[in-house]
Amino acid sequence: MTQAQLQESASFAAPSSETGGGNWREYFGFSTDHKVIGIQYLVTTFVFFLIGGVLAEGLRTELATPESDFVSPELYNGLLTVHATVMIFLWIVPGLTGGFGNYLVPLMIGARDMAFPKLNAVAFWMIPPAGILLLSSFFFGAAGAGWTSYPPLSLLDETKIGEAIWIISVLLLGTSSILGAVNFIVTILKMRLPGMGFFQMPLFCWAMLATSALALVATPVLAGALILLSFDLLAGTAFFNPTGGGDPVVYQHMFWFYSHPAVYIMILPAFGLISEILPVHSRKPIFGYAAIALSSCAISFLGLVVWAHHMFTSGTPDWLRMFFMVATMVIAVPTGIKVFSWLATIWGGKLRLNSAMLFAMGFVSMFVVGGLSGIMVAAVPFDIHVHDTYFIVAHLHYVFFGGSVFGIYAALYHWFPKITGHMLNETWGKIHFVLTFIGFNLTFLPMHKLGIEGMPRRIALYDEQFAGLNLVCTIGSYILAVSTIPFVVNAVWSWIKGPKAPDNPWDGLTLEWMTSSPPPVENFRGEPVLVTGPYDYGVGDRSTEVDVPFSDAQDPALAAGPGSALRADPDPSVALHADDRQDPGNSNP
């Protein structure tokens, strides 16, 4: 029973009795398995995505004509507020961090679970009550001040109950997000398998580390703002009420101190997922690993110091506007580094244009559109023109839908076989992609023009001259709604009846592919061992028979056996050959 044997069995599949998903009841209970929690997050948040989508269709149906003829203006405001809150706090943030973060991070770093499994379950179980609470506010007159809840608009008596429910719900979701961030930070810092340094981590783990740091630092400030806002709303104080000596701009500062970083909380994990998917389906090493990893950290830091670019028209002094304009534009540098690295990764690769890759490439192209309009609105003079117009709506949807949601879809297609043990249907996946791509662009591209022409956002009524393009947007949004049907049917059908997935259907090199599909309860049989870097595609001859070649006398990179040349700094305690191994308790072997 030598150690060498042990390591070559790192990719042994677990017997089916050990694989997850045996008992469906587990998914409705307080499970502490990170994979079960990850699936709970993914399914729950996807349901909220569909609910948020229904709310959006209500908005678009109202906006099909200039008159207010589908819902009352008050209900329109409620739909608008709850749509944004659901999509941000109940779909993209928990879906990306809670869903994929929970499922993938422990697998990718070779851990058996998160650092704090119970805390993980607690963080998840805050989400369903918060979501149900938020949706229940429609029965009492939903909050209508938009997801930003700017006072004094959010302090109106008519929506008092809805606003209070909104605050409680967002506080719950924020707490969940903070607890998740604590868990990710400790897990990534401490639970990596021996031999995996920071620069051997898959890029998704870097992204999650940067995201968690951001969530940890920024979310509490939102909590502070909401505590003060609830005092204004319920106790009659005047923190943000000018008539009582308060200052509504202070709320805006506190709100955006969280909510601008929230943009990066919603996009950085998607960046990470795309950095995993592109190399696998291009069969090439990632271009610029360290640059992508460190640019996540740079975005995380810069994201904390640009919040007031949302407030160029809030009486922000000129010198401050100048600072925030320049700082915002600087973010384009690390973001550009990522985009060019992704392009260089797929450049000249042997591309597999399956659904995951299509969505990943859709992500890169659509996100760039949103990123470029982001630089436009970062410029103070242009922003003053388009502030609170549909240009902003177009910009943010290109980032959140064209970016985050395309990224989530790409990741769902990529990891579905691992998560469920079944393959998705490729044809329906491609139909889903085409419909989503067309529907998305039809919905949001015309909004750029509407915004530049001055159509204000967040209002149920609009001028006759915008009617044509708005109808196009509404038709596009219906296509977008229809586009989810092939996905949902495909996912449900494949989960139950789809062909069985092999352990490593895409020939990936990250550790989650080195275990069975779905992985057993504690992820790996025996100790997983790093034998290659996460993106060493095309480095050494790959056999399709085994997931990872362990040694090849003809290949310079593999001639010394597994774990030698490919690991810059192999850990002596897990070295492949027993002779090389140093006992940690005995420095003189």
Next chain:
Amino acid sequence: MQVSSTSLKAELNHSVVAEHTAGHHAEHPDYRLLGVLVFLIAESMIFLGLFAAYSTFRLVAESWPPVGTPHLEVLLPGINTLVLISSSFVIHKADVAVKKDNVPGLRLWFLATIALGVIFLAGQVYEYTHLEFGLKSNLYASTFYVLTGFHGLHVLVGVLLMVGVLWRTRKPDHYSSQSHFGVEATELYWHFVDVIWILLFLLLYIW
């Protein structure tokens, strides 16, 4: 193979949290204290946000406190500050005690810290009931009550944590020099509450 891998891992890990039970959650070193520390970063950001809001209100206001608002008395909160600072030293004695397997010492010093925490809270309640302005009097009064109240809530949570630790010492072997996460976490939290109070005291009473 499984056996050898488990023993290899056990060798690597010096302190071990839990035995391999029911095929779930293998042993790994105890990271809970690090978790608490990371969580306290988040906690301090709430206070930092509130401090920033307070400072902005104050700097933007024409006069602070507004004309006609009585100035805050410094004597009582000054004594309270000394009480809270000294409690940080007292609670550390408990930590030293438990690391020497001295559970009665742990009980004694935690009781003393609880007493100091309760004195602090009582002092704050006394101050609240004797102030001439209420929560809604003006912006100055509102910020005062919300900031001190939010901090007082944290003191209360700290006291309850200590009561919880005391409750657990009923079992004589619950805390030992090998296993005392609850004691250390409570101490860390208490120091945090203490530091926040010092900042708050400087901001509200001295500035």
